[in-house]
Structure formats: C-alpha cells, structure tokens
Amino acid sequence: MEIVPGEPTGDPHDAIRNPPGRPWGIAFTLIFSAVIAIVYVVTSGFVVSVSVGLLSVHKPQIDLQAQLSQLMSNGFVISIASISGSIVGSALIVLAASLRRGLALSEYLCLKPVPLPLLGKWLVAVIILLALADLSNWLLARPIVPPFMVQVYATAEFKSLLFLAIVVAAPLVEELFFRGFLFAGLANSRLGPRCTIAITAIAWGSIHTQYELIDILLICFLGVIFGIARWKTGSIYTTMVLHALTNLGALIEVWLLALIGM
16 A cells, blocks of 8 residues: 555554654755755864864875875774764754754654664664675675775774764764655655655765775665665664664674784
C-alpha cells in the first residue's frame, strides 16, 4: 500500500512517521539546508585556515600548499574542525526546525525513543553489512581500512578528541541534517519517503570525497539502510546509534592496525 505523507494509514506507528504538522516545503528545506551546509563548511574551513596561518607565522619557509594538503588529513585538525562544525551545524538545524510553527522540534526531527529490541535488530543488520564489506575488501585485495583513516589516526595527537569527533560529533550533525531536517522536508513532499531515502543516501555519500569511489558507493548503500531504519522506527536516534557504531568500528579497526604495526 502506498503511504501518502500526512495521511493516516492505520499503522500504530503512523503518528510517529507522519506527525500532524508539516515540515518546511521543498523550497525552504533546500534553502535552509544550503545555508547550514555552507556555514558548516566555512566553520570547518576556518579551523584549517587558522592552523595554516599559525604554521606560516612560526615557519615562514614552509610550503603552505603542501602543508594545507597534509592538514586536510591531519587527525588533530580534523577533530577540531569536525567538533566545531558539528556544534554550529547542529545549532542551525535546530533553529531552522524550530522556526516552523505548529510542529514540535521532537516531531520535526523525529527525536523519539526506540525500543531496545527493535534497535538491536538494526544494530545486528548493520554489523553484518560491515562485516561483509570488510570481507569484500579482503577478497578484492583492497585495504580494509582506507588509507585516509590510517593517516588521520596516525596524526591525531589526542585520540580521545578524535573519538569524540568521529563517534559523537559527526554522527550527531550528519544525522540531524540528512536523516533529520532534510529527510523530513523531502519525505513530506511529493517525493515521498522512498525517493527521499535514495536522495539523502546519495547526498550523504557524496560528501565523503576523501575516500575512493567504491568506498563512497558503500557509504551510499549504508545511507539507504540508515534511511529505511529512520523511516521504519520513526526515530533519528536509531540512525545516530547506527552511524556511531559504524564509525566506532572503523576506529577500532585502524587502532588494531596500528597496534600490530601494519
């Protein structure tokens, strides 16, 4: 049966999936999303720029272009940039959703509790998917851990800060944005949930340009899984946990790699 956003279906979870109020339409959703994305990039870029500026003052003979390239994969700089961007980006997402009258913030962004058994099922599904991805990389003679992640971990002076950035900050702002604000605006339009799941998955995967194409495709597929989980459970907390688990798994793998000296 085709589900029309905003109309009751008889499903007991319909009140969660289709709140009585409506989010911003496509136009305003895309405008707000563009502003949020630009501010996030500017905030993160500012951190990198400051780092380059400080280096140029203390080491005027340094090759700034080469140093900038190195800073883009420097674990410490990425941690600071990610955390600062997450704080600013999350605040803007909450503000944009709050400006919409007639719809509570918890409804707009699907900030709803998830039963542990249901969450557990999604966790198991994602763990199996990640294991299959690692197996595929091994069979294809590809590195299980992307070189970019190895470089980031090796240059992270404060591992706890990197953990905070990758396992907490990144899942928070990215899920609020892609499976929260953007998803709500598109799914409640003529696009519907199915197209929205695909669009948000592709958009999410496309921002991970630091990885190879095959890794980006895997991220897009993972985005589809996250989108389905968000829609079926009616909660963005589900995808935040799944996202955090995925990033934690990557950190553990790169830690093990460093531990055995490979």
